[in-house]
Amino acid sequence: MQFTSDNAAAVHPALWRAMHAADAADSPYDNDALSRELDGAFSRLFGRECAALWVATGTAANCLALAALVPPHGGVVCHREAxxxxxxxxxxxxxxxxxxxxxxxxxxxxLTPASIAAVIDPIRDDVHQVQPHAVSITQASEYGCVYRPAELAAIGAFVRARGLGLHIDGARFANAVAFLGCAPAEACAGADVLSFGFVKNGGMGAEAIVFFDPEMARVIRYRRKRAGHLQSKGRFLAAQILAMLEGDLWLDNARAANAAAQAIAAAAPGRLLHPVEANEIFLATSPAERAALRAGGFEFYDWGKDAARLVTAWDTNPDHAAALARAIARL
Amino acid sequence: MQFTSDNAAAVHPALWRAMHAADAADSPYDNDALSRELDGAFSRLFGRECAALWVATGTAANCLALAALVPPHGGVVCHREAxxxxxxxxxxxxxxxxxxxxxxxxxxxxLTPASIAAVIDPIRDDVHQVQPHAVSITQASEYGCVYRPAELAAIGAFVRARGLGLHIDGARFANAVAFLGCAPAEACAGADVLSFGFVKNGGMGAEAIVFFDPEMARVIRYRRKRAGHLQSKGRFLAAQILAMLEGDLWLDNARAANAAAQAIAAAAPGRLLHPVEANEIFLATSPAERAALRAGGFEFYDWGKDAARLVTAWDTNPDHAAALARAIARL
Amino acid sequence: MQFTSDNAAAVHPALWRAMHAADAADSPYDNDALSRELDGAFSRLFGRECAALWVATGTAANCLALAALVPPHGGVVCHREAxxxxxxxxxxxxxxxxxxxxxxxxxxxxLTPASIAAVIDPIRDDVHQVQPHAVSITQASEYGCVYRPAELAAIGAFVRARGLGLHIDGARFANAVAFLGCAPAEACAGADVLSFGFVKNGGMGAEAIVFFDPEMARVIRYRRKRAGHLQSKGRFLAAQILAMLEGDLWLDNARAANAAAQAIAAAAPGRLLHPVEANEIFLATSPAERAALRAGGFEFYDWGKDAARLVTAWDTNPDHAAALARAIARL
Amino acid sequence: MQFTSDNAAAVHPALWRAMHAADAADSPYDNDALSRELDGAFSRLFGRECAALWVATGTAANCLALAALVPPHGGVVCHREAxxxxxxxxxxxxxxxxxxxxxxxxxxxxLTPASIAAVIDPIRDDVHQVQPHAVSITQASEYGCVYRPAELAAIGAFVRARGLGLHIDGARFANAVAFLGCAPAEACAGADVLSFGFVKNGGMGAEAIVFFDPEMARVIRYRRKRAGHLQSKGRFLAAQILAMLEGDLWLDNARAANAAAQAIAAAAPGRLLHPVEANEIFLATSPAERAALRAGGFEFYDWGKDAARLVTAWDTNPDHAAALARAIARL
Incomplete structure (x- = not known):
């Protein structure tokens, strides 16, 4: 019973079908019919004009997104654990x-406006110090916590007032939207660029970089190729992403993962190191307790000496989640 | 009838099967069982100890390979049309x-030792000029021509004598080996690193970087992650590559593509701009002739004003190739 | 009798005086009174608003200038021997x-518009090929030849029509202006940025980067510091440059160097590999002839097997130049 | 009365004399007679074989030094205020x-071994996290404090045990040696590379990068040129450095600066935020107190809201230092 990582989860059957359907020959790189649909699909999803590029990994998505906002001599504010x-x-x-x-x-x-200000306010406005050019936040955060729309609005207003760009690492954006129950646009309010993750949510190897200013994408298309991320059979990446958006599969998958996480979290509210709002549970546990869980057939990572990290996915077996909840309750 | 690019070809059914088989949860990144098999599989193929890393694209493979040979202040000799x-x-x-x-x-x-020497001999050995650190050749070349083992041996000896590293861009290495009918190791003799291509040969999105000095791979594992090319579901890339190596599918696929190219080339030997040794045909043709071919249902790229580039693939329909041969003969 | 390099020449006495005068304490970096005068001094010289930054070397000047015009994924057209x-x-x-x-x-x-076009016209306008962003020319050129104002105007018009920036490497800009006898602005017509050299012309270690769009300098001030080129006692660099501009010393020095070159060139018009328009003479000579010159006490570099490079400077002794002219005539 | 920065100090007369003496023509770059003396001069000073390169700034010295120790994918441990x-x-x-x-x-x-360990011990030894390759410490530190030889030995042993390189930023190395009264080699024990500063100690624009493994310098000579730091009249930088080493002028200058600092520090021991061991005094003072000092004719920087930074130099007038001490005592 695997709670190690949503990266280890299976590919959703709808994505397999979409990839098989894309097998017929089409133009290489991103000149195929599916890749050309991405801008429109994300524009509809977010209710505004977007440009969207596929890449294989979240790291590539984040870094290409930031490359649109930050020059080589600049800086990016992010959380210490980003x-x-x-x-x-x-x-x-x-x-x-x-x-x-x-x-x-x-x-x-x-992050909050105050925590960002604490980093950038002491920076002297001279050429001896690196000047901030952007802020990057993670939705849901690395501890599975979700920014509320009002919090995003506050960050967005602060960032614009300081002349900075805003990037959102949305490796688990789907889980955040599922938790908030709001429109996708509200869950990333204020962002210039969003790394919209699909791999952890039932994809095989496709993430989207969504630019809310389509002009920004123009340069990043060169940067993507230059980074070796313009796959020649890009139609298979586009197929995955479009299948995810079709009928809001991405939301269904995230809801399933979140529900499994809630089922587990409910077993031991006193042990939760962070509110459980997405699909990650950080559980205060002794080494002996973790050994007991593992002896019960549950796989997961230690998080330091005194905690476990448990991650659910779109395909977490509810029976496994229930079994884990019982096992935790018994500790 | 598509002769535009081997990048546009379909994924081989055996690779689909292997990817489906890899769908079950396993450790993320390259800690899965399949990824761990790569070193051994390539060591057996080449008859010597190798370390092999998967990446999604040939560009990433080439550049990570070169990063093992060339420092930031160095240079790489390559063909003007590499x-x-x-x-x-x-x-x-x-x-x-x-x-x-x-x-x-x-x-x-x-390239030849003489053409490489023509570039590096004039370089003054002082700090004002960039010094060469490696040579990169392409097997088969960008014009579909294949280095013979003796030619590789001569380049390898020259390169070592000058203290340089040797990289082979093997985006179509399979086609070269199929043409030569030799052992894989002979078709890349002298190389320190080989970019071994699979995408053009029936893969979806997986190439191998094969280091003949396994120690070189150690640093490149960091570089791969740093470039955003360590996919979290790497098991699907490993699955593709292993399926290709299984029963020499890679060679069968390349033989099919080469055979289709030969069938076409035989139709008009006088029009060939380069010997046809792999799966590319560069055909002297007037614009009117190319229009005629296209009117006949054949798709391909122009190559400048006076030529066409025709590319076959593992799945080129022999009837299509025969039809194209006839159409060319009729021009 | 030294004709090896204008880099080997002495520092002009007026610059020594200016540096001594700058010895008194002032604010560090470029906050001193002298550094703050640079923008105005160059604006007066060129008859338009400029921003000017000092750096110690021509390499730093060229590269920081280009950094204002070219993104990391772009290209710069320059002469093969630039x-x-x-x-x-x-x-x-x-x-x-x-x-x-x-x-x-x-x-x-x-370069000419046609030779630039020959490089950039074949570049496909897609993400697979590096796109040009700027052109860099050298005034006077690496072979001591000078662009006429009309030639510069043609290049400038071409470059703007293609949406490119124009950089001029003016390591020997003074020699070019002295040769042309025109206004400094005419000798760099069309440029966005000029590397204005002083070191070869009697300076110790100070060149100016002159931005004809002052806004461009804003970012480059960060880049200069980031490159370790913001000297803490920058007042000594500013002092050198201001002393050069004072009373057109830069032009007097260049005229002296050019005159010495002309005196030498006149001795053997048939041997000149390039027109002598600045302070460099490329002289067809056999090894035996060069040995004879060296036996006569003249120092210089070989230029390949069949030529000598002779360089004059602001402080070339006219008697030495005359002696060299006689020695060449006797060959 | 200037206590703003040792960067604002004058150039020592002996260096002016040495630069004038170097004015005669010699080979450009670092092929002149003076530059060729550097390796020997530093080898004698440190009692072991060294290779030494001049550069114009401490930033260039530090970064080129680190480039010898750290690959692009690596990390450098340094103090938060380095x-x-x-x-x-x-x-x-x-x-x-x-x-x-x-x-x-x-x-x-x-830093201490413990504070370094606190940074590197939590780093997972996998490709997802940047691995440390070197440690950089500052002697004397940014707060004017000096590592004792035993402390350096402990850091050196720790660093070697962890397989890391050690760089010392010695912008004020002279002040540290003057304080310690030990051999120069003891004041940088354990270092692989030392940035040996001269600009703050009476130089104009020359620092030395001293490699205790001469082989390391080989690559950095290319990197220096590539960074635009190989000045063509390098003889003037070498002249400054050799004049500094001659008769231990560097030590005399540092002793003078340190003595002035001690004279000031003695006036208000209770206000010192850090031990005064070199030529910097960080003095707890209210805004009103700082205004009073400034009204008395003393120039210096604020250090946050509650402190002043006072810096002495080789040429600090002892009467000015005494006056400042009295003014502080009167606060």
Whole structure:
């Protein structure tokens, strides 16, 4: 019973079907019929004109998105535990040609105008210090917590007032929207660019970079190719993404994952290190308790010495989730 | 009837099966069982210890391979019409942090020790000029021509004598081996690193970077992640590659593509701009002749004003190839 | 008798005086009184609003200038024998984060609209090929030849029509203006940025980057610091440059160097490989002839096997130049 | 009475004399007689074989030094208030091609093995996280505090045990040696590379990068040129450095600066925010007190809201220092 990572989950059958349907020859790269549908599909989803590019990974999505906002001599404010800082092997430094991540604090890996200001206000406005050019936040956050639309609006207003760009790492954007129950546009209010994740939510290898200013995408198309991310059979990536948007499959999948997480979280409210709002549960547990869970057939990662990270996915078996909940309750 | 690009071809059924079989949950990134088989599979194929990494594109494969050989202040000798120079949007400049491509001449986009020497001999050995660190050749070349083992041995000896590394861009390595009928190791003799292509040969989105010095792969694993090319569901890339190697499917596919190319080439030997040794035919044709072919239902790219580029693939319908041959003969 | 390089020449006494005068404490970096005078001084010289930054070397000047015009994924057209291509150790690749130099042909290392078009016209307007963003020419050229104002106007018009920027490497701009006898602005007509050299013309270690669009300088001030070129005692660089501009010392020095070159060139018009228009003479000579000159006490570089490069400077002793002319005539 | 910055100080007369003496023509770049003396001069000073390169600025020295130790995908541990982090405009990101600074804590901007371990121990040894490759410390620190030889030995042992390189930013190395009264080699024990500063200590524009492994310098000579830091009249930089080493002028100058700092510090021991061990005094003062000092004719920087930074230099007038001490005592 696997709660290690939503990256380990299966590909959704609808995506398999869509990929098979895309097998017939079409133009290479992103000149195929499916890739050309992306801008329209995301424009409809967000109710405004968008340009959307597929890439295979969240790291590529985040870094290409930031490349639209930050020059090589600039900086990006992000949370100290943001994925771009902790888990992307320095990819922002590579893609942004040495630009700097500026690390901010905040509960549950979320930022606020105040926590951003605490980082950028002390920066002298002279050529000796790297100047901030953008802020990157994660929706849902690295601890599975979700920014409310009003919080996003406040960040967006702050960021614009300071002349900065706003990027949202939406590796689990679907889970955030499912939690909020709002329009997708409200869940990323204020963003210039959104990395919209599908891989953790039933995809095989396709994420979307959604630019709310379509002009920004123009340069990034060159950057994508230059980074080796313009796949020659791009139709298979477009197929995955379009299948996800079709009939809001992405939301259904996220709701399933969130529901499984809630079922588990309900078993031990006192052990939760962060509110459970998406599909991740950080559970205070001793090594002995974790050993007991593993002995019961549950797989997951340790999170430091005193906690477990449990991740559900679109295909988490509800019986497994219920069994895990019982096992936790018994600890 | 499509002769535009082998990139437009379908995915081979055996790869579909292998990907479906890989759908069950496994560890993310390259910690899954299939990814861990790659080193062994390529070591067996080449009869020596190798380390192999999957990536989604040939551009990423080439540039990560070169990153193992060339420092940011160095240079890479390649043909003036090499893919890394002409068609990768400056990706080598990105991946190599500003290292320089040094352009050499040669018939049919192939290099020789003499053409390499013509580029590097005039370089002064001082700090004012970029010094060469590696040579990159393409097997089969951008004009579908194949280096013979003795030619590779001569290049390899020359390169080693000059203290340089040797990279082979093998986007169509399978077609070269199929043409030569030799052992795979002979078709890349002298190389330090091989970009072994599968996408043009029936894959969906997986190429292998094969390091003949396994130690070189150690650093490139970091570079791959840093470039956003470590896919979280890497098991699907490994599955494609292993399915290709299984029972030499890669060779069967390449033989089919080569055979279709030969059938076409035989129709008009006088029009061939380059020897047809792999799956590409460059055909001297007037605009009117190309219009006639297109009117007959054949799709392909113009190659300048006076030629057509025709590309066959593993799934080229032999009837289509025969029809094209007849149409060419009738011109 | 030294004709090796104008880089080997002495520092002009007026500059020594200016540097001594700047020794008194002032604000560090470029906040001192002298550095603040630069914009105005160059604006007066060129008769339009300019922003000017000092740096220590021509390589830094060229590369920071280009950084204002070319993004990392772009290209710069320059002559195959341009200093930025041949003698800067790949610095453009470093400063431009991997952007590409696109090599054009042209007599005496000079470009024309036609030779630029020959490079950029074949570039497909798609994401697979690096797109040109700027042209860089050298005034006077690497072979000591000077663009006439009408030639510059033609290049400028061509470049603007193609949406490109224009950089002029003016390491020997003074020699060009001295030769043309025109206003400085005419000698760099059409340029967006000029690297205005002083080191070869009697300076110690100060060049100016002159931006004809002052806004461009804003970003480059950050880039200069980021490149380690914002010297803390920048007042000594500003002092050199201002002393050069004072009373047109830069022109007097260049006229002296040019005159010495003319005196030498007149001795052997039939041996000149390029018109002598600045302070460099490329002289067809056999190894034996060069040995004879060296035996006569003249120092210079070989230029390949069949030529000598002779360079005069502001402080070339006219007697030495006359002696060299006689020695050449005697060959 | 200027206590703003040692960067604002004058150039020492002995250096002026040495630069004038170097005015005679010599080979350009670093092929002149003076530049060729550097390796020997530093080898004698440190009692071991060294290779030394001049550059114009401390930022260039630090970043080229680090480029010898850290690959683009690596990291450098430094203090949160290190100059490379706070005051170099992101130059390490530029020179190291996106490598990451990893920020450690420590009193008075000094590190210890424990504070370094606190940064690197939590880093997972996998490809998702940037791995440390070097540590950079500052001697004397950004708060004017000096590492004792035993402290350096402990850091050096720790760093070697972890397989890391050690760089010392010695912008004020002279002040540290003057304070310690030890051999220069003891004051940088354990370092692989030292940025040995002269500009703040009476130089005009020359610092030395001293490699204790001469082989490391080989690559950095290319990198220096590539960064535009190989000045064509390099003899003037070499002349400054050799004049500084001659008769230990560097030590005399540093002793003078340190003595002035001690004289000031003695006036108000209770106000010192950091021990005064070099030539910087951080003095707790209210805005009103700082206004009073300024009204008395003393110039200096505020350090936040509650402190002043006072810097002495080799040429600080002892009467001015005494006057400042009295003024502080009167506050």
């Amino acid at each position: 994925h771009i800082e902790m888990d992307e092997a320095g990819a922002p430094g590579f893609y942004l040609h040495g630009a700097k991540l500026m690390l901010a604090e905040g509960d549950s890996a979320r | 893919h890394i120079e002409m068609d990768e949007a400056g990706a080598p400049g990105f991946y190599l942090h500003g290292a320089k491509l040094m352009l050499a001449e040669g018939d049919s986009a192939r | 200093h930025i291509e041949m003698d800067e150790a790949g610095a453009p690749g470093f400063y431009l984060h991997g952007a590409k130099l696109m090599l054009a042909e042209g007599d005496s290392a000079r | 100059h490379i982090e706070m005051d170099e405009a992101g130059a390490p990101g530029f020179y190291l091609h996106g490598a990451k600074l990893m920020l450690a804590e420590g009193d008075s901007a000094r």
